[in-house]
Amino acid sequence: MNFTFRTEFGPNRCFGLPNCILSCSTLKRLDLCGVIFPPTINAPFVFPNVTSLSFDVVIFSAINMNCVIDVPMLETLSFNNCVNTSYFNIKAPRLGSLTLQYYCNDDDIDDYVPILPVSLDLSFIHTLCLDFNFKPFKLFASELTRWGPELNVECVELYDVNVLYDDDFSSFIHSLLICPKLRKLDIYHLYFYAEISRSILWEELQSAAKVLKMLHTFKLRLFNGSRFELQFIEVLLACFPALEKVVIIRHMEFDSNEEFEIMQKFFHFPRASKKAKIVYI
Numbered sequence: 001m002n003f004t005f006r007t008e009f010g011p012n013r014c015f016g017l018p019n020c021i022l023s024c025s026t027l028k029r030l031d032l033c034g035v036i037f038p039p040t041i042n043a044p045f046v047f048p049n050v051t052s053l054s055f056d057v058v059i060f061s062a063i064n065m066n067c068v069i070d071v072p073m074l075e076t077l078s079f080n081n082c083v084n085t086s087y088f089n090i091k092a093p094r095l096g097s098l099t100l101q102y103y104c105n106d107d108d109i110d111d112y113v114p115i116l117p118v119s120l121d122l123s124f125i126h127t128l129c130l131d132f133n134f135k136p137f138k139l140f141a142s143e144l145t146r147w148g149p150e151l152n153v154e155c156v157e158l159y160d161v162n163v164l165y166d167d168d169f170s171s172f173i174h175s176l177l178i179c180p181k182l183r184k185l186d187i188y189h190l191y192f193y194a195e196i197s198r199s200i201l202w203e204e205l206q207s208a209a210k211v212l213k214m215l216h217t218f219k220l221r222l223f224n225g226s227r228f229e230l231q232f233i234e235v236l237l238a239c240f241p242a243l244e245k246v247v248i249i250r251h252m253e254f255d256s257n258e259e260f261e262i263m264q265k266f267f268h269f270p271r272a273s274k275k276a277k278i279v280y281i
Contacts, residue, residue, distance in 0.1 A: 025049065032058055037088075038067060046070040056080040060087040068119075078129075079115070088117035098122070099129040101159075114143055122147045128179070131159035141175040153179040154214075157186040164193045166200045173204045182212050186219040192228035201235045209239040209272075216244045222251040225262055234269045241272040247279045 021030075028049050033056040038045075047053075051073050060082065067089060074092040078099035079085050102115050122144070128151075130140070144151060156179060163169045176182060209215075218236060223229060237243065254262065266278050 028052070030054075032056065034058070036061060038069065046072070047074075049073055052076045054078040054080070055082050055085075058082045060084040062087055086114040086116060086118050089119050090117055091119065091121075093121065093124070095121070095125055097127040097129070098125050099131075101131040103132075115140070116143045116146075122151055122153075125151065125153055127155045127157070128153045129157040129159075141171070141178055144175070144178050149178070150181075151179050152181055154181050155184040155186070156182060157188070159188045161187055161190045162193065163191070163196060166196055169196055169200060170204055173208050176208060177211050180211050181214055183214050184217045184219075185215060186221075188221045190220060190229055190232065192226070196228065198231060198235070201231060202239075205235050205239045209241070212240070213242055215240055216242050217247070218243065218245070219247040219249070221249045223248050224251050225254060225258065230262070230265055234265075237269050237271045237273075237276055237278075239272055243271070243273045243276045245277055245279060247281070249281045 021027075025048055027047055029052040030047070030050055031054045036059045037055065038061060045067075047069070050071050053071065053074060053076070055078070057080065062084070068091055069089060070091045072091075072093060074095050076097040076099075077090075077092065077095055078101070080099075080101040081103050098120075100115060132140075156176065161172055163172065176185070218240075220229070220233070233246065233248070237246065248266075263280065266280060269278075
């Protein structure tokens with residue numbers, strides 16, 4: 001059985017989740033929006049058959065070490081703009097995919113708080129999806145390292161990579177280095193607000209290539225044909241010897257001259273891997 005509980009009150013007016021939800025042993029998928037979680041309870045409880053959990057604008061209560069949410073079959077877990085996510089006391093030994101969507105105002109960046117549940121074990125996660133509207137790569141990477149210097153993540157999806165300065169790009173690369181088994185990197189939006197020197201791009205990506213030796217697929221969506229996007233793709237191809245496929249998905253249609261120039265640049269980019277192919281859509 002699948003269950004969705006949704007309110008329209010937003011994060012400042014949330015309903016308490018009914019206790020009856022916790023007694024439903026046939027649940028397989030649970031989607032919650034606009035609630036306080038967990039309900040008033042002071043004991044561990046189990047979702048024995050739930051394989052998918054999603055929380056949208058959910059407020060998590062302060063940690064009660066006696067209240068552990070045991071989800072033994074959980075495979076996918078997602079949080080969208082939740083409050084006090086770090087309070088979520090969960091046990092999910094089979095978790096394979098984690099999605100985090102977190103939005104804030106620029107004024108809130110200096111007040112960054114942990115957004116990963118403190119008890120969550122990331123040891124077996126193979127897919128990590130991150131959607132941020134700011135640049136917390138360095139801060140978020142420090143959270144990930146709680147589980148050791150390396151994770152077993154094989155696929156990383158990033159919805160926004162916004163680079164203002166050289167150190168922003170360094171923090172982005174550092175967040176990838178925590179995943180030495182990375183095989184697929186999917187970026188939905190790559191935007192450089194200021195000029196990043198070619199030497200920085202080359203130095204950072206070359207150092208990453210020494211660690212990310214299994215990266216074979218790179219996908220860039222919402223491609224605008226900017227000079228910095230092209231430069232990033234060029235250096236990526238030149239540094240990663242295991243790359244087999246680079247997929248570029250246009251955000252808009254270019255005129256015939258622009259299209260020809262872009263295709264020519266792709267064709268002439270040097271490649272560290274003889275197997276590397278560019279798929280331009």
